[in-house]
Amino acid sequence: MHPAKSIIAFTSLSGLGFGLMVLIGLGLPQVMGWPALVFGLLAVGLAGIGLLASLLHLGNPQRFLKAFTQWRTSWLSREAVFSMFTMMLFALHIGLLFFGIRLIFLGYLASALAVATIVCTAMIYAQLRTIPRWNTWLTPVLFLAFAITGGALVTAQIYLGLAGSALVLVVQIAHWARGRRALERSGSTAGTATALGGLGTVRMLESPHTARNYVTSEMVNHLDAARAKRLKIVVITLLVAQCLMLALLPITHAVVAGTILLHLAGVLVSRWLFFAESEHVVGLYYKG
Amino acid sequence: MAQPTLNTSPKVTDEIRQTTCYMCACRCGINVHLRDGKVSYIEGNRDHPVNKGVLCAKGSAGIMQHYSPARLQSPMLRVGERGEGKFKPISWDEALELATAWLAPLRAKAPEKLAFFTGRDQSQSFTGWWAQAFGTPNYAAHGGFCSVNMAAAGIYTMGGAFWEFGAPDWDYTKIFMLFGVAEDHDSNPIKMGLGKLKQRGARIIAVNPVRTGYNAIADDWLGITPGTDGQLILALVHCLFKARKIDLPYLLRYTNTPFLVNQDAQSDEFGLFLRDDNGKELVWNRNSQSAVAWDTPDASPELQGDLTVNDIPCKTVFSLMAARYLADEYSPEAVEESCGIAAKTIRRIAGELARVAFEEEVVLDRAWTDWRGKKHDTMVGRPVAFHAMRGISAHSNGFQTCRALHMLQILLGSVETPGGFRFKPPYPKPFEAHPKPHAKAVAGKPLAGPHLGYPRGPEDLAIDSENRPLRIDKAFTWENPLSAHGLMHMVISNAVAGDPYQIDTLFLYMANMAWNSSMNTRETMDMLRKKRADGEYAIPHIIYSDAYSSEMVAFADLVLPDTTYLERHDCISLLDRPIGEPDLMGDAIRWPVVAPDRDVRGFQSVLLDLGARLGLPGMVDDGGAPVYKNYADYIQRHERRPGIGPLAGFRGDGRAKGRGTPNEEQIDAYIENGGFWAEHIAPEHAYFKPWNQGYQDWAVERGLYDVQLPYTFNIYLEPLQKFRLAAQGKHALKPPEHMRDRLEHAMDPLPFWYPPFGQTDGFPLHAITQRPAAMYHSWGSQNAWLRQIHGHNPLYISAPVWNEHGFGDGDWAKLSSPHGEITVPVARMDAQNKHTLWTWNAIGKRRGAWALVEGASESDKGFLLNHLISELLPPQADGHRWANVDPITGQAAWYDLRVKIAKVPAPSGLRSQPDIEPQTSPVAAPPKALAYGKNWI
Amino acid sequence: MTTLPQHTEKKLGLVIDLDTCVGCHACVISCKEWNTSQYGAPLSDQNPYGGDNGGTFLNRVHSYEITKENMASQVVHFPRSCLHCEDAPCVTVCPTGASYKRVEDGIVLVNEPDCIGCGLCAWACPYGAREMDADAGVMKKCTLCVDRIYNENIPEIDRIPSCVRTCPAGARHFGDFADPQSNVSLLSDKRNGVELMPELGTAPVNRYLPPRPRDQIDILAPLLDTEPAQPGGLLGWVDRMLERL
Numbered sequence A: 001m002h003p004a005k006s007i008i009a010f011t012s013l014s015g016l017g018f019g020l021m022v023l024i025g026l027g028l029p030q031v032m033g034w035p036a037l038v039f040g041l042l043a044v045g046l047a048g049i050g051l052l053a054s055l056l057h058l059g060n061p062q063r064f065l066k067a068f069t070q071w072r073t074s075w076l077s078r079e080a081v082f083s084m085f086t087m088m089l090f091a092l093h094i095g096l097l098f099f100g101i102r103l104i105f106l107g108y109l110a111s112a113l114a115v116a117t118i119v120c121t122a123m124i125y126a127q128l129r130t131i132p133r134w135n136t137w138l139t140p141v142l143f144l145a146f147a148i149t150g151g152a153l154v155t156a157q158i159y160l161g162l163a164g165s166a167l168v169l170v171v172q173i174a175h176w177a178r179g180r181r182a183l184e185r186s187g188s189t190a191g192t193a194t195a196l197g198g199l200g201t202v203r204m205l206e207s208p209h210t211a212r213n214y215v216t217s218e219m220v221n222h223l224d225a226a227r228a229k230r231l232k233i234v235v236i237t238l239l240v241a242q243c244l245m246l247a248l249l250p251i252t253h254a255v256v257a258g259t260i261l262l263h264l265a266g267v268l269v270s271r272w273l274f275f276a277e278s279e280h281v282v283g284l285y286y287k288g
Numbered sequence B: 001m002a003q004p005t006l007n008t009s010p011k012v013t014d015e016i017r018q019t020t021c022y023m024c025a026c027r028c029g030i031n032v033h034l035r036d037g038k039v040s041y042i043e044g045n046r047d048h049p050v051n052k053g054v055l056c057a058k059g060s061a062g063i064m065q066h067y068s069p070a071r072l073q074s075p076m077l078r079v080g081e082r083g084e085g086k087f088k089p090i091s092w093d094e095a096l097e098l099a100t101a102w103l104a105p106l107r108a109k110a111p112e113k114l115a116f117f118t119g120r121d122q123s124q125s126f127t128g129w130w131a132q133a134f135g136t137p138n139y140a141a142h143g144g145f146c147s148v149n150m151a152a153a154g155i156y157t158m159g160g161a162f163w164e165f166g167a168p169d170w171d172y173t174k175i176f177m178l179f180g181v182a183e184d185h186d187s188n189p190i191k192m193g194l195g196k197l198k199q200r201g202a203r204i205i206a207v208n209p210v211r212t213g214y215n216a217i218a219d220d221w222l223g224i225t226p227g228t229d230g231q232l233i234l235a236l237v238h239c240l241f242k243a244r245k246i247d248l249p250y251l252l253r254y255t256n257t258p259f260l261v262n263q264d265a266q267s268d269e270f271g272l273f274l275r276d277d278n279g280k281e282l283v284w285n286r287n288s289q290s291a292v293a294w295d296t297p298d299a300s301p302e303l304q305g306d307l308t309v310n311d312i313p314c315k316t317v318f319s320l321m322a323a324r325y326l327a328d329e330y331s332p333e334a335v336e337e338s339c340g341i342a343a344k345t346i347r348r349i350a351g352e353l354a355r356v357a358f359e360e361e362v363v364l365d366r367a368w369t370d371w372r373g374k375k376h377d378t379m380v381g382r383p384v385a386f387h388a389m390r391g392i393s394a395h396s397n398g399f400q401t402c403r404a405l406h407m408l409q410i411l412l413g414s415v416e417t418p419g420g421f422r423f424k425p426p427y428p429k430p431f432e433a434h435p436k437p438h439a440k441a442v443a444g445k446p447l448a449g450p451h452l453g454y455p456r457g458p459e460d461l462a463i464d465s466e467n468r469p470l471r472i473d474k475a476f477t478w479e480n481p482l483s484a485h486g487l488m489h490m491v492i493s494n495a496v497a498g499d500p501y502q503i504d505t506l507f508l509y510m511a512n513m514a515w516n517s518s519m520n521t522r523e524t525m526d527m528l529r530k531k532r533a534d535g536e537y538a539i540p541h542i543i544y545s546d547a548y549s550s551e552m553v554a555f556a557d558l559v560l561p562d563t564t565y566l567e568r569h570d571c572i573s574l575l576d577r578p579i580g581e582p583d584l585m586g587d588a589i590r591w592p593v594v595a596p597d598r599d600v601r602g603f604q605s606v607l608l609d610l611g612a613r614l615g616l617p618g619m620v621d622d623g624g625a626p627v628y629k630n631y632a633d634y635i636q637r638h639e640r641r642p643g644i645g646p647l648a649g650f651r652g653d654g655r656a657k658g659r660g661t662p663n664e665e666q667i668d669a670y671i672e673n674g675g676f677w678a679e680h681i682a683p684e685h686a687y688f689k690p691w692n693q694g695y696q697d698w699a700v701e702r703g704l705y706d707v708q709l710p711y712t713f714n715i716y717l718e719p720l721q722k723f724r725l726a727a728q729g730k731h732a733l734k735p736p737e738h739m740r741d742r743l744e745h746a747m748d749p750l751p752f753w754y755p756p757f758g759q760t761d762g763f764p765l766h767a768i769t770q771r772p773a774a775m776y777h778s779w780g781s782q783n784a785w786l787r788q789i790h791g792h793n794p795l796y797i798s799a800p801v802w803n804e805h806g807f808g809d810g811d812w813a814k815l816s817s818p819h820g821e822i823t824v825p826v827a828r829m830d831a832q833n834k835h836t837l838w839t840w841n842a843i844g845k846r847r848g849a850w851a852l853v854e855g856a857s858e859s860d861k862g863f864l865l866n867h868l869i870s871e872l873l874p875p876q877a878d879g880h881r882w883a884n885v886d887p888i889t890g891q892a893a894w895y896d897l898r899v900k901i902a903k904v905p906a907p908s909g910l911r912s913q914p915d916i917e918p919q920t921s922p923v924a925a926p927p928k929a930l931a932y933g934k935n936w937i
Numbered sequence C: 001m002t003t004l005p006q007h008t009e010k011k012l013g014l015v016i017d018l019d020t021c022v023g024c025h026a027c028v029i030s031c032k033e034w035n036t037s038q039y040g041a042p043l044s045d046q047n048p049y050g051g052d053n054g055g056t057f058l059n060r061v062h063s064y065e066i067t068k069e070n071m072a073s074q075v076v077h078f079p080r081s082c083l084h085c086e087d088a089p090c091v092t093v094c095p096t097g098a099s100y101k102r103v104e105d106g107i108v109l110v111n112e113p114d115c116i117g118c119g120l121c122a123w124a125c126p127y128g129a130r131e132m133d134a135d136a137g138v139m140k141k142c143t144l145c146v147d148r149i150y151n152e153n154i155p156e157i158d159r160i161p162s163c164v165r166t167c168p169a170g171a172r173h174f175g176d177f178a179d180p181q182s183n184v185s186l187l188s189d190k191r192n193g194v195e196l197m198p199e200l201g202t203a204p205v206n207r208y209l210p211p212r213p214r215d216q217i218d219i220l221a222p223l224l225d226t227e228p229a230q231p232g233g234l235l236g237w238v239d240r241m242l243e244r245l
Ligand SMILES: Nc1nc2c(c(=O)[nH]1)N[C@H]1C(S)=C(S)[C@@H](COP(=O)(O)OP(=O)(O)OC[C@H]3O[C@@H](n4cnc5c(=O)[nH]c(N)nc54)[C@H](O)[C@@H]3O)O[C@H]1N2
Pocket: B119, B120, B142, B145, B146, B147, B509, B510, B511, B512, B513, B516, B517, B518, B545, B546, B547, B548, B549, B550, B551, B552, B562, B563, B564, B565, B603, B769, B770, B776, B777, B778, B779, B841, B842, B865, B866, B894
């Protein structure tokens, strides 16, 4: 897929925002008054910016309200609905916290909804059988791990942050490892795509158009393997550094801030790769 | 939630107007849908005989052509240097006065100083008539660089040719062999026909170095080495002779195979037919054991034997054929290496052709009478059909190869019989019924007859007593005697060299001669720019009519902008290239279905205006007033022979067919009828046309002929032997010494194969082009939709060459020929002959042309092979340079090109080389986005 | 309406004959010209006269090369458009309900006024059959010419898709797969019509007819007897033939 900035921003920032909500809803940390408001605004702000960024991706953003209607079948619609519910409930929770009222049940509910929202976001991608790399339970796990770790770092939950970072590292590597042969294992080939596989090795001789089109610009991969590998090393290095900092360095504001930056960088590169490396089966029609 | 309600009957159109497509020369009928006066949709006309409702990609893209930003807006006068593209707009009056001022003195003193050449326009009977009235011998259309080998071989051999002048009997053919065709002029009919064959499960065999398009859907593909089809065909002939799978009755009845040929090697008539006192060719009658005229009733001609008639040793044509084609040099084993087709495959194909021809006869229950008066209860045919086009004709051995193919068809008895190949009226028409060439210019006078024709022998050449060519293109000379379509490809280079003489004005119509239709494109551009010592251009005046901002426009001094095909009257006439099909005669019109929104005029009307200003005979009355208001008026009122005009339908009172007085309401009647007229041939007249009494009667009645024309097929082509005798010094006319060997060699009266000319040493590979179905030469690139399909063209390289040179995706190659080199992007393709490289034709464009903006892929990556092809062969030992053509017809030998290849680093900017300097665009900048149809939502 | 109908009365779709398709792109352009002024937004083109040009098409024709050891390579032309899947993932992923499958005939459509242009349906389609129009920002796809096939403003004979009507080779067929006796069902049965990427469970309605076996002449054709055992060789044969005439 074309790694659109708006989508990367959407998934990364809203992930962080909703991750933050998960933690705060769980009472990690237990904040009240102004700090609650600051955390709350930060969480809603990140989620909101993410969601707004996703609007940029739309051809007709003015109709976005329609996206709330199809929650019965559509993960994207569910994501929209859940994110709104979550943000509303979370805002209520923060409002009450600001005034010193903690309804534990409400917090937990907001957390649960935030988790659901993150899962919905991930499921938008994980549901796609057309993109075997994404079409795995590892995708929501990865999204959740990134989001909650981010939330933990922002709220300076060091142990959770450390555990999370380690989990992200593991899941990320697993996701990549599985991804490498995902298309191959899916059983789809240029042969099945064209139903000509029985005749021999199928290779596109001529593209239907020499000009570009939506499908080729949006869904046919152009990422070369060497670049992908370099970027994976970057993500791994960031995650390892993040773990090491949390495990070995004295916890100061600067160190926490540093890990947050590393985390953000890691999410962005990982997401960029997630899209850029996705390998949609439609690419089989264009395989030379 | 409910499903949205949908209006499934939305409005489609305000009005449909029916006319003829001109996105190519195929002549399909179209329904043009108009909304708010704009073209909204174009579909095929279901009633039209050519396309029966279907339409190709180009036809459907007509909207984008009609509204192209490259359309010229008004007459223009050059202000910059030639080739720069700098013009100022002028009025039509100024333009026509200027043209008159240039041309009138030429006509008065030396009409040959005007060279008037046209491209694939469909008004050649009209433009030819104009040029004849002007008096210049220098007129022809594109046929010489196109496929004259095919046309001339067909007409000389069997009185009709492939092109779109005949067609396989798609309904009955059981095996169809296609030689060297990518698209052809019968674009849609061939596709429809192939579809029919597929539906019936008939076998299709494709002979082509490349397996794309039609060749890709063939059941069997023979990836032949370019230029060797003659070997393959004659090997098939060899096998058929050996196996005695030849239709002898057919040969006896319909061909000159029983004719007696003089075998006295000393005689000046060696190789000519024996004739009686009436000039009738003789055959040996088995009944009377004597020589009689071939058409003697009840004669039973002998087919073979060494005979002596009137003391002249002679043989039948058939004997000569058997002697030649049974020889081992024609065996499959002898040619397999060279042509790249395994001997066993050739034998299998011969077997299959023979099996189908002789064991699966088609018998139609239609009684008919032949011209001898003999009645036949049924029509018996051999369901093997062939079609071929430029793949075999665009070679320097093309004429003989095309003849070989016709011989094969005839040996199998499959021409004009059910399941075989069929002529479309006005064909069949033997070469004897075509005019001879006329080329003698007389100051102030029209030419004595049509320019182009079919020479019968050396006496019909267009040369003076010193053997000097009368025509600027050297057509009908010893160099290429049977150049029935002229040699448009030699005009610029000859004129600039002043050989055979200098001209003053080059007047071109609808041919992009500064680009894709010329060999040696870059130097052709230099020639057009070339100045003499006195600072005058070597070709002092160039007038050009185009409708769009082509490369050629930039080289014109005076540009006469044409309308688009939807804005003008045209006539697709039986005098030219009509819409006939094997079962019908027909013709068609174009008419202004939308009005022009620019200061442009239909070229034919402009030509009539110019003709009237010049006072050309036929165009002005005795008082000097114009005879015709415009082309539409001409179409209705002009008579070529009494009762015969440009359109055959709705003549006289509106009911006369073929013959009849002019009808002032004829065009309206055509419009009413869907833009065309067609009359079906009675089923019992629809086959065996050259010999079918009923057909012949009908053809005379309809004005296709003035007298009946039954004839025999010329497997042995006597006119060639006459030239050969001349080359041997046995004719009153003597070719120059240095031309004799080649002439003698090429002018074999029986088909044979020789290697294509040109240097091959050091150039191991062949390079050819193919027409893409969705592009028409250079016109297509201005089309926003089509250019998305073919915006650039890689050079396709066969797997062995690809591997040998270590090519990879995205690589570039330098391709060199004996003449030049180009650097181009490459791609791999396995399904092609291993010695062959190919690319799509005419995709590359000059920067600034066609209203394309900087960065257009056509100019960046796109390229032409033409830079590698010289219009002249390398000098011989004596310094003489032959034109790069077939020695018999002058057909441009595009596909003789030999090359070598080397991998090179990608050129800077990924631009293919040569990267010709840009031309200034004479039209406004194009829009940056399109959303056609927005108005109608 | 992103819930797929349990059942559609008809299953309209196309049969595309890969044995016959000559790759001429006629269907591509005919589709473009019909649809650019009919159903929904026009099919726009970007940079139509410059470099990096592009545009929306609902039907595109690829060429594939097929290689196999000891066989001549072959080329197959391959038109690609929406297959109107029975289990259309493009429909269920749509957040707005713009994408839907019609109950009456199974045609999969985008109701453009509802489309936010999120692109997800295109991601969900394995076949590249959906293209977002860069000008209108809505998703475009083959409508199976729903505005032709029932259109009372055009003659009955023309109530077929534009691409089918135009195809010069007759490689495209339109009909109802729910009816086992329809032209398309019979053709698909006879010629072993296949689905594309069945492994993805989309249950496409359109069928592709595979190319018939190629290059069989060496196996199937008779070997010509070039030395027939007849007295007198060719001359004798000719003599006997002429006697008989
Ligand atoms: N390498 C290579 N070169 C080839 C060939 C090949 O196979 N390979 N093929 C050769 C053959 S067979 C041919 S026929 C030539 C064709 O080559 P050309 O005859 O040059 O054909 P086009 O490129 O179509 O150019 C025709 C010109 O007519 C103009 N035109 C289009 N419509 C109209 C109209 O309505 N009115 C007027 N007045 N002008 C119009 C176009 O704008 C264009 O400038 O190319 C030859 N060149």
